[in-house]
Amino acid sequence: MNRPAETRRAPPGLEFLTTKKDEFVGWARKFSLFPYPFVTACCAMEFMSVSSTLYDTDRFGAALPRFSPRQSDLLMVVGTITHKQAPVLRRVYEQMCEPKWVIAFGACATSGGFYQNYAALAGIDKIIPVDLYIPGCPPRPETVIDGIMKLQDRIAADRHPIVTETF
Amino acid sequence: MAGTIHEQVTARWGGTAEDVALAHGTLALVIGAERLVEVARSLKDEFGFDMLLDITAVDWPERVPRFDVVYHFYTTRDFVRVRLKVRVPADAPAVDSLVALYRSAHYAERECHDMYGIDFRGNDDLRPLLLYEGFVGHPLRKDYPKDREQPLVPYRT
Secondary structure (H helix, E strand, O other): OOOOOHOOOOOOOOOOOOOOOHHHHHHHHOOOOOOEEOOOOOOOHHHHHOOOOOOHHHHHHOOOOOOHHHHHOOEEEOOOOOOHHHHHHHHHHHHHOOOOOOEEEEHHHHOOOOOOOEEEEEOOHOOOOOOOOEOOOOOHHHHHEEEEEEEHHHHOOOOOOOOOOOO | OHHHHHHHHHHHHHOOOOOOEEOEEOOOEOOOOOHHHHHHHHHHHHHOEEEEEEEEEEEOOOOOOOOEEEEEEOOOOOOOEEEEEEEEEEOOOOEEEOOOOOOOOHHHHHHHHHHHOEEOOOOOOOOOOOOOOOOOOOOOOOOOOOOOOOOOOOOOO
16 A cells, blocks of 8 residues: 655655854754774773773764875874874864864873973973863873864854855 | 793893893893994894884983993784993983884984984984974983973964
8 A cells, every 4th residue: 555645755844954154053063073093002992992882982073093094184182292292183173174182191191190301202392283172190081082072062152164264 | 932032132141231231021131332233133133023113212311321222122922121231421412223124223213313412323314204494402301491392384373
């Protein structure tokens, strides 16, 4: 028996919705963060923990790590950065396309942590701009999730020029 | 077993050593820099110390001579360690390389050269290993300021 034609039609009232361009783009962008994990040190253990099943950053659309900076828009710097490594981090950041955000994950990436010596860079914000700092040595997974959600809120509230500076 | 190897080494080289000590189960000999290769060859060929585990140095800023260069040997036959120390002065911190005896000395000597500025005569490849080209000074020397940074990327202002 053929189904009546009118039930296949969308119910009235949901054929279009009104929103603002920035809210719409921000909503799309905040749930499609493709992280580039720049993972150098022991914070990696917490990064694995927060990425995997129990804490599951997949829920925030930030699950799929892209190991090419050109395909990612969230640079997660996880661990100590040394002066010798700093040019690599800088290069990775420069290769990422706009829009891009940077998270300093843990005490070392934020400020150098307890390192103050010839080798360690005292915080990645000395060489690249940082949008969000996650404290902890290493951070608890809840802290990381809180940080990701704060970044999402900021992206959602941000302006998103997609054609010109004014639109 | 461990005692016998240590006793044999002590009997063979204890007389020429400046100091002999048994610390934490490891025999430690302080020998003259000119005897280093001779003693190392003896350890390798006569006593079966087939592994050179590490080469490092100790900086004694107040002492003359200033540096200890420390060698750790291990034998996989008898499971015994021996430590050699060579004292070198600050104005000419150089010892003979052990690359000809142990290939593993290559990287260890490069690292020691990085960190303490010890020259290893006979090692023709003392490029920076852990440090980078252009790094000035030797960071594990006591007179290197602990907060001195030599960034490769200019800082944002």
